[in-house]
Amino acid sequence: MSAMPATTPIETVDREPSVRGLPGLRGTGIVGHVCAAILALAVLIAIVGPLLAPYSATEISLSNSFVGPTGDHYLGFTGQGADLLSLLLLGARSSILGPLIVVVAAMVLGVVVAIISAWRGGIVDQVLSVIMDVLFAFPGILLAILAAAVFGASLQTAAIALAIAYAPYIARVLRAAAIRERSREYIAALEVQGFSAWLICLRHLVPNISGLIVAQGTILFGYAMVDLAAISYIGLGVQPPQPDWGVMVAQGQSGVLQGYPAESLAAGLCIIIVVVAVNLLGERLNARSQGSAR
Amino acid sequence: MSEPILTASGLTKVFGDHTAVDDVSFALPEGGSLAIVGESGSGKTTVAKLLTGLERATAGSIMACGRDRSLPARSAAERRRRGAEVQIVFQDPYSSLDPRQSGADSIDEVRRLHRGGSRAERAARVTELADLVGLDNRQLHALPRDLSGGQRQRIAIARALAAEPRILVLDESVAALDVSIQAQILNMLGDIRDATGVSYILISHDLAVVRQLTDDAIVMHRGRVVEAGPTARILDDPQEDYTRLLRDSVPRPGWKPQRRQVA
Amino acid sequence: MSGLVELDGLEVDLRVGGSMRPVLSGTTLQIGRGEAVGLVGESGSGKSMTARSIARLLPEGAEVRGSIRFDGTEVTSLRGADLRAYRRRIAMVFQDPRAHVNPVRSIGDFLTEELRTNEGVPRAEAERRAIELLDVVGIPDGARRLRQYPHELSGGLLQRVMIASALLSEPELLLADEPTTALDVTTQSDVMALLDELRRERGLAMLFITHDLELAGAVCDRTAVMYAGQIVEEQAADALYTDPLHPYTAALVAARPDIDATAARLAAIPGRPLSAFEAPPGCAFADRCPFSEDRCESERPALMPIAAGSSRCLRAEELRGRLHLTVSDV
Numbered sequence: 001m002s003a004m005p006a007t008t009p010i011e012t013v014d015r016e017p018s019v020r021g022l023p024g025l026r027g028t029g030i031v032g033h034v035c036a037a038i039l040a041l042a043v044l045i046a047i048v049g050p051l052l053a054p055y056s057a058t059e060i061s062l063s064n065s066f067v068g069p070t071g072d073h074y075l076g077f078t079g080q081g082a083d084l085l086s087l088l089l090l091g092a093r094s095s096i097l098g099p100l101i102v103v104v105a106a107m108v109l110g111v112v113v114a115i116i117s118a119w120r121g122g123i124v125d126q127v128l129s130v131i132m133d134v135l136f137a138f139p140g141i142l143l144a145i146l147a148a149a150v151f152g153a154s155l156q157t158a159a160i161a162l163a164i165a166y167a168p169y170i171a172r173v174l175r176a177a178a179i180r181e182r183s184r185e186y187i188a189a190l191e192v193q194g195f196s197a198w199l200i201c202l203r204h205l206v207p208n209i210s211g212l213i214v215a216q217g218t219i220l221f222g223y224a225m226v227d228l229a230a231i232s233y234i235g236l237g238v239q240p241p242q243p244d245w246g247v248m249v250a251q252g253q254s255g256v257l258q259g260y261p262a263e264s265l266a267a268g269l270c271i272i273i274v275v276v277a278v279n280l281l282g283e284r285l286n287a288r289s290q291g292s293a294r
Numbered sequence: 295m296s297e298p299i300l301t302a303s304g305l306t307k308v309f310g311d312h313t314a315v316d317d318v319s320f321a322l323p324e325g326g327s328l329a330i331v332g333e334s335g336s337g338k339t340t341v342a343k344l345l346t347g348l349e350r351a352t353a354g355s356i357m358a359c360g361r362d363r364s365l366p367a368r369s370a371a372e373r374r375r376r377g378a379e380v381q382i383v384f385q386d387p388y389s390s391l392d393p394r395q396s397g398a399d400s401i402d403e404v405r406r407l408h409r410g411g412s413r414a415e416r417a418a419r420v421t422e423l424a425d426l427v428g429l430d431n432r433q434l435h436a437l438p439r440d441l442s443g444g445q446r447q448r449i450a451i452a453r454a455l456a457a458e459p460r461i462l463v464l465d466e467s468v469a470a471l472d473v474s475i476q477a478q479i480l481n482m483l484g485d486i487r488d489a490t491g492v493s494y495i496l497i498s499h500d501l502a503v504v505r506q507l508t509d510d511a512i513v514m515h516r517g518r519v520v521e522a523g524p525t526a527r528i529l530d531d532p533q534e535d536y537t538r539l540l541r542d543s544v545p546r547p548g549w550k551p552q553r554r555q556v557a
Numbered sequence: 558m559s560g561l562v563e564l565d566g567l568e569v570d571l572r573v574g575g576s577m578r579p580v581l582s583g584t585t586l587q588i589g590r591g592e593a594v595g596l597v598g599e600s601g602s603g604k605s606m607t608a609r610s611i612a613r614l615l616p617e618g619a620e621v622r623g624s625i626r627f628d629g630t631e632v633t634s635l636r637g638a639d640l641r642a643y644r645r646r647i648a649m650v651f652q653d654p655r656a657h658v659n660p661v662r663s664i665g666d667f668l669t670e671e672l673r674t675n676e677g678v679p680r681a682e683a684e685r686r687a688i689e690l691l692d693v694v695g696i697p698d699g700a701r702r703l704r705q706y707p708h709e710l711s712g713g714l715l716q717r718v719m720i721a722s723a724l725l726s727e728p729e730l731l732l733a734d735e736p737t738t739a740l741d742v743t744t745q746s747d748v749m750a751l752l753d754e755l756r757r758e759r760g761l762a763m764l765f766i767t768h769d770l771e772l773a774g775a776v777c778d779r780t781a782v783m784y785a786g787q788i789v790e791e792q793a794a795d796a797l798y799t800d801p802l803h804p805y806t807a808a809l810v811a812a813r814p815d816i817d818a819t820a821a822r823l824a825a826i827p828g829r830p831l832s833a834f835e836a837p838p839g840c841a842f843a844d845r846c847p848f849s850e851d852r853c854e855s856e857r858p859a860l861m862p863i864a865a866g867s868s869r870c871l872r873a874e875e876l877r878g879r880l881h882l883t884v885s886d887v
Contacts, residue, residue, distance in 0.1 A: 479868075
């Protein structure tokens with residue numbers, strides 16, 4: 001209620017020049033750019049992988065089981081005699097699509113809950129917070145196993161279950177940012193103008209926390225990828241013979257025991273590269289969005 | 295004196311067990327300007343929120359432009375109409391603009407909501423408003439972070455005027471500005487009143503600013519009105535102890551600070 | 558009155574982004590023992606940076622040229638133990654006390670920490686001294702206040718606690734940076750009276766930073782006016798109104814609305830205040846000044862003695878005595 005100037009007014013415009021870089025990645029440094037490039041490549045492979053793959057996933061010949069690299073098969077064969085490189089290229093799609101579904105669903109859910117909490121405050125906020133806290137207590141994988149038991153094992157089921165498990169985490173982080181933004185006077189000015197609440201949120205509030213939304217989404221992508229791979233590994237996600245990196249880690253298991261770890265290693269390495277890139281980028285985006293939040 | 299354009303009667307706002315505004319009444323004549331003077335905790339900012347519908351009164355009524363606005367708006371049309379009657383300019387020019395929106399865009403957005411019109415018509419009106427508040431084309435299209443506090447406050451004023459409101463609530467709108475900029479904005483607010491006939495409610499702790507911009511004033515202390523009357527009379531000849539204390543606390547040539555007992 | 562603090566041609570550059578940007582460009586100022594000097598100016602004028610330079614509290618990477626002497630010792634080159642010893646001789650009070658106190662520690666901890674850790678005073682003794690001091694700053698029930706936390710105190714009370722804390726180490730110089738700007742006007746009067754009284758009793762020198770000329774006039778012996786990183790005028794505090802020596806001071810006085818009269822139009826100064834890095838080659842105020850001539854654009858004036866003060870205006874002599882009359886008519 002104080003009416004005093006908050007600080008000595010700063011009349012001069014004094015802004016640091018923007019650090020060079022691509023528009024969306026400004027301020028994330030060289031690491032951010034390299035990570036973004038790796039991710040772009042991964043997404044590209046997910047899209048056009050089937051066109052690049054020299055062999056299909058079903059061209060299996062048990063006589064080639066665990067055969068090493070040859071002239072036509074750069075990475076050799078899996079335990080079931082399929083071409084390893086082709087399998088990696090084909091598996092990229094579900095390995096990347098899965099986490100994407102998780103992220104989009106969890107973000108939509110989390111953003112909606114966070115905005116409603118921040119906007120209405122009071123009892124609505126309290127009730128939503130309690131619900132989120134209860135959901136928060138469920139490990140994502142446990143929820144996915146339950147969902148697989150009830151609805152049958154598939155990538156979609158696992159992804160939706162994970163999204164529901166992650167949403168409270170997103171909602172909690174974004175709620176704080178949304179409350180901070182809600183309290184700024186430009187929002188009050190728009191309310192006084194007569195704009196509807198949802199229009200103010202859609203056009204002004206959400207765009208102003210979009211930096212944090214993107215950063216959180218990126219970090220979540222990494223988690224989702226690892227969790228989905230784990231779920232596929234225990235047989236409750238993507239079902240073989242559909243190619244998937246998580247499934248490949250599981251199927252390569254027998255090879256590991258027999259001294260032919262190529263399949264598990266290659267698929268695992270793909271997962272690790274994408275997850276590390278996504279996490280590094282996410283952390284940098286997050287730091288940037290917090291830096292710009294004043 | 296003409297019919298009041300804004301009347302508040304018995305306005306009361308209670309937060310939990312704290313009464314922020316206690317039975318406050320006042321009337322603002324059309325084209326007039328009324329100051330609500332007080333220190334922090336006086337309830338003056340809460341009155342501004344009640345007038346603009348940002349808070350709902352516990353008791354009492356507010357009539358603006360002949361219509362009751364004591365209860366929240368029930369429809370989108372009602373909400374818009376209220377927006378076109380009473381507008382507000384806040385104190386802090388740094389948080390009162392959307393950081394992602396240029397002045398032109400935020401003024402245009404308001405025009406679109408209230409008055410519609412073609413793109414060209416709206417653009418012409420945005421330019422007119424920019425002229426009214428003394429902004430050049432570059433400043434109008436710059437993002438808030440590239441503008442000074444005074445320039446931002448001009449945009450906030452233009453945005454508030456975009457809906458062509460009859461009443462403008464100035465909630466400490468010049469308090470955060472440098473002296474030389476404050477004088478520019480005060481002159482401008484005087485010019486705008488002459489040009490548009492808008493009525494002002496000035497919420498302020500600064501008695502000199504109050505004297506410069508308003509005809510009438512009410513003095514608030516701990517939620518209640520302690521004194522009301524013409525601004526000049528209140529400042530030249532305060533009747534209440536609190537008003538006198540307020541008056542005597544303002545530094546001026548020859549003034550010495552006074553020690554009081556801590557409450 | 559011997560000089561306690563002497564600033565001579567102080568220039569400070571701060572790192573902004575990748576480049577250095579001047580915030581002070583040649584500040585020269587003396588503060589005598591027990592003297593109160595007001596430093597008045599608008600935002601960006603460099604008044605806070607002047608205080609921070611004296612306290613050696615500039616941001617990382619700041620470049621300082623020129624000299625700051627305290628009691629004859631050059632301050633700019635102090636290091637380690639010498640710097641700590643120097644800092645115990647000065648104290649600072651800020652605009653926003655809440656930003657300078659740890660919210661999760663009690664007032665008692667805040668006030669006694671320095672005594673207990675640096676001087677090894679036992680807790681009971683330190684608390685006794687703190688209670689005594691709270692009484693001095695007008696807070697009677699000190700024992701209860703020591704158990705309270707910052708959020709339980711009003712802004713005015715907390716600022717009194719900050720003043721008590723500033724006095725605890727018995728400094729010789731107090732740097733007060735807008736100490737009452739965030740307070741209500743009645744509280745301001747009260748806190749200023751207290752500050753003024755304590756300062757006089759203890760023979761403490763003070764650099765009082767404010768944007769309020771009237772307030773500076775009420776509690777200071779001399780006032781310096783800053784603009785764009787330089788002092789443009791300096792003289793006895795109460796003469797600033799009646800006999801301003803620089804057009805900027807006169808314009809500042811004229812621009813302020815008057816509590817006793819409504820003006821048809823305020824004498825607003827065109828444009829906006831400049832920061833040091835934006836200053837043109839000539840006089841920094843030239844493009845806003847009603848008295849500027851061609852030479853003002855090209856020639857940078859020096860701070861020259863005039864009458865009982867000094868002014869950084871090429872036409873100071875010629876305009877003397879007319880400034881406060883003319884500006885308000887422009």
